[in-house]
Amino acid sequence: MRVQNLTFDDWLEHSFGREVRFQQAPWYFDPEHDWWDPPPIEAVSHLTRLFEDPEPALRGFADGQIAQGLTYLVNTSASGDSRWLCSTDVPVKDRVRCVKSVAALFAKLFEPRCTPALSHLSEADVGTLNCVCYMWWDAFPSLAIAGDPNLPILHDCALRTMERILYLNSIACQESALHGLGHWQRHYDEKVPQIVDRFCEAHSRADPRLLAYAQSARCGCVL
Structure with a gap:
């Protein structure tokens, strides 16, 4: 059943x-499951609010529930691309803010819990949240479609x-960031190597396995 007009708190509970479930498909793969289908501007607003300040919003939910809920909301392999972020009905400043807010989600949720x-x-x-963290940019919804004059702004925001x-x-x-950059290297074969090189220079004593992965991302050789 299509679900709309949820308050932020009701949306959190829904998601x-x-x-x-143990060794079973998540609820959002059930044939008759409810799915959230709001206007794009409402979806972007709720996602931004969650990403910017996830700690109070997700208090009381277990890591497994958080992983499942984030997968439902933003993993296009789970529920498809609802085209909220690429909707030109949403002001570009709000779309940019939502993309920027992902950094806060990583800092406040994934960094302490992964x-x-x-x-x-x-x-x-x-850990339970690591897979969602790792696959974030691989499965994230489209930010803009061809012909959108704001595509360069949104893509630059994502890279930053x-x-x-x-x-x-x-x-x-x-x-996770290297994984995402590796997938974006095909279309940004100048910017991605520059970002990776800056990281490697600043983290020359990092785990050698991570630095090796950085070199793979630099040339787009990630899965």
């Missing part, structure tokens, strides 16, 4: 308050946001 493990190596001690995340004190967050 994050579900049971995390384990210091590398997901691309399938390490055994990867990934670069900010690179400087968090979290190997999981750094890996």
